Amino acid sequence: MLTLKYYQDKIEAGCDEAGRGCLAGPVFAAAVILPEDFSNEMLNDSKQLSEKKRDELRSIIEREALAWAVASVDNNEIDKINILNASIEGMHRALAQLSVTPEHILIDGNRFKPYRNIEHHCIVKGDGKYMAIAAASILAKTHRDEYMKKLHEEYPVYDWISNKGYPTKKHREGILLHGVTPYHRQSFTLLDPQLKLDFDH
Numbered sequence: 001m002l003t004l005k006y007y008q009d010k011i012e013a014g015c016d017e018a019g020r021g022c023l024a025g026p027v028f029a030a031a032v033i034l035p036e037d038f039s040n041e042m043l044n045d046s047k048q049l050s051e052k053k054r055d056e057l058r059s060i061i062e063r064e065a066l067a068w069a070v071a072s073v074d075n076n077e078i079d080k081i082n083i084l085n086a087s088i089e090g091m092h093r094a095l096a097q098l099s100v101t102p103e104h105i106l107i108d109g110n111r112f113k114p115y116r117n118i119e120h121h122c123i124v125k126g127d128g129k130y131m132a133i134a135a136a137s138i139l140a141k142t143h144r145d146e147y148m149k150k151l152h153e154e155y156p157v158y159d160w161i162s163n164k165g166y167p168t169k170k171h172r173e174g175i176l177l178h179g180v181t182p183y184h185r186q187s188f189t190l191l192d193p194q195l196k197l198d199f200d201h
Contacts, residue, residue: 010119013067013102014132015091018046018140020083022165023175024158024184025148026072027083029090030139033066033100034132043134045127046141058142061135068135069097070143079187088113094136108133155181167192 017029046054062068071093073086081089091107092115105112105120108127112120123129127137145164152161158174158181165171165183172192175184184190 010103011066011100012104012106012132013095013098014106014108014126014130014134014136015094016046016108016127016133016137016140017087017090018137018144019165020087021167022185023167023171023188023190024075024160024165024181025144025151026074027078027086027090028070028072028140028144028147029087029094030068030070030136030143031091031094031098031102031105032061032068032132032135032139033098033102034061034135035064035066038064038131040131043131043138045125045134046137048128049138051145054138054142057135057138061139065135067098067100068139069094070139071097072144072147075183075185078185082187083185084111091115106130106133108137151183155183 011033013031013033015029015031017027019025019027040057040060042053042057071090073090078086088111095105095115102118105115105118106126107120107122110122110124112122114120123133126133148160148164157178159170163171175190180190
């Protein structure tokens with residue numbers, strides 16, 4: 001059961017990212033401030049929801065949140081600063097875009113860098129525990145999926161419309177057969193050595 005808690009009655013923003021484990025595309029991050037009386041039975045960690053439910057919740061969150069923002073860090077910057085730093089940078093960018101300044105930040109995961117001296121709290125698997133983080137996970141995921149579907153039109157051989165840039169067999173087969181694109185993360189292991197052996201036989 002997800003709960004919405006305000007830390008000592010402070011305005012609270014939930015933050016989460018999507019696309020951290022992908023081989024291609026940006027990492028997206030979202031920050032969401034929900035009203036204190038917000039409630040929705042469907043709301044959960046985005047990974048636990050169908051695409052249809054995520055899209056439905058995205059509309060509700062964007063309409064009813066006190067403030068929300070989504071930001072991204074592209075693959076070139078990920079290669080320069082690493083995916084952890086890129087994920088945190090994305091959250092900072094999303095927080096900077098909020099129309100309401102939070103007094104407390106809830107982050108999904110166990111790593112974060114202080115933002116504007118605002119008190120923060122990291123929660124492992126927080127997207128399954130707090131509504132504000134769950135809402136952020138849904139916005140980050142849906143906005144990133146939308147972006148990857150557009151990239152699929154440009155590079156259909158990697159099946160990004162289905163895998164969204166994650167390291168599926170079809171994605172890696174596409175890399176092996178067609179090489180990499182300007183959207184691939186060069187600092188990641190793009191080819192599975194075992195997959196190459198399969199193609200050699």
